[in-house]
Amino acid sequence: MDIYGALSEYIGACVTGDAVTLLDINNTVPEDLYRENIAGKYPYKLSDTFMGFHCGNTPLCKLGKGCAIKYQLIQHRLLEKGEPDFTRGTLEGDIAPGNITFFRLQSAADTSLHAYIAQGEVLPVPTKSFGGIGIFAIPEMARFYRHVLIEKRYPHHGAVAFDHCGKALFALFRYLGVEDISFNQPSGMLYKSENPFA
Helix, strand or coil: CCHHHHHHHHHHHHHHCCCEEEEEEEECCCHHHHHHHCECCECCCHHHEEEEEECCCCCHHHECCCCEEEECHHHHHHHCCCCCCCCEEEEEEEECCEEEEEEEEEECCCCCEEEEEEEEEECCCCCCCCCEEEEEECCCHHHHHHHHHHCCCCCCEEEEECCCCHHHHHHHHHHCCCCEEEECCCCCCCCCCCCCCC
């Protein structure tokens, strides 16, 4: 967690009046899982999907059936021998399916504010993994990831609002004076740095 991640979560809670979370945005969906559970059933390419994940900070009200309080698996492997002790207390389970908005407000080294907003959904597909995790689908996610998240040096954590609230977030960020607000541009709408011949 960091201050702009926490601030982004607070903004999402204020805009939606609902619980939010902060998740890693840099985990891919395994190709076999995509082929078996998503391809042909949902209108998304493999590159539109990713695993939104964190080790247990997603609120219980946003997790699906079968969630439980467990322990932080990664820290347990690294820091404890035997039974879990101080790594206990994480909420584990698949994130409930539904509409989402992935977004973040961020400051650059020169103190200017930047933001991104991308609307999509959590798919009703079991992740077969651990932590607070879900299979997210955002149209043209691979291009957005490359030309916004990586190119503009955003952290790998993004805030998640459990609704489509891009319109309100965009208006709020403009009100705050944010001039650089990126979004997941549709196919055919090139990013500034995107090669038109690729």
